[in-house]
Amino acid sequence: MKLITHNILTCVDPRCKKEPPSLTLAATKVSVEDSKFDEAFIVRMIDRIDYPTLLTAYREVAPKDSPVLPPEVPKEPHTNKEFLKALYYAVCCIVIEEGEMICPRCARSYPIRGSIPNMILRPMDEEEIKHSSKRMKVDKEEADEEEGESKESDNDEKKMD
CATH class of the missing domain: 2.20.25.10 (N-terminal domain of TfIIb)
Structure with a gap:
């Protein structure tokens, strides 16, 4: 390759x-x-x-x-x-x-x-599934945090208007 x-x-x-x-x-x-x-x-x-x-x-x-x-x-x-x-x-x-x-x-x-x-x-073996689940959970938590931060900044901007 x-x-x-x-x-x-x-x-x-x-x-x-x-x-x-x-x-x-x-x-x-x-x-x-x-x-x-x-x-x-x-x-x-x-x-x-x-x-x-x-x-x-x-x-x-x-x-x-x-x-x-x-x-x-x-x-x-x-x-x-x-x-x-x-x-x-x-x-x-x-x-x-x-x-x-x-x-x-x-x-x-x-x-x-x-x-x-x-x-x-x-099909993934058990170890891959465990590692994958942890990685995907971390990604979801990071995305949720970013979404929460963007909502806060949107609310702050609305308050200023």
């Missing part, structure tokens, strides 16, 4: 569909594939890539001698050849052969075997 694929995948659990988080990548086997630089392709992809997600995954799995990606997309990225080449390398040359992707929201795990991510929902 290439990092461009990881960049677009989200949790398929129905509970995570409202605001699907980026999947955490835990690679156990990574390789680098030779690929001829395709400037037109990477220029078209820049605006479609979730750069913070890509950067996090790339930093975790890229070999030490890999090109360095900057912390943020540079100004004028479409004309910055060095950036385009590094971005192309990150999304098209790094291959996750084995590992898993984990949803930070529900803790569901998606295995990667033979470079293919398995996104099919399967």
Whole structure:
């Protein structure tokens, strides 16, 4: 699986569909594939890539001698050849052969075997259910707190009127 694929995948659990988080990548086997630089392709992809997600995954799995990606997309990225080449390398040359992707929201795990991510929902074991329930409860409590804070600020604004 290439990092461009990881960049677009989200949790398929129905509970995570409202605001699907980026999947955490835990690679156990990574390789680098030779690929001829395709400037037109990477220029078209820049605006479609979730750069913070890509950067996090790339930093975790890229070999030490890999090109360095900057912390943020540079100004004028479409004309910055060095950036385009590094971005192309990150999304098209790094291959996750084995590992898993984990949803930070529900803790569901998606295995990667033979470079293919398995996104099919399967029954969760007891430990996954327990962890998932705790994570979802924390998310609900945080959402309830935010909703309460926004209602308070709405009420304060009404009082000022």
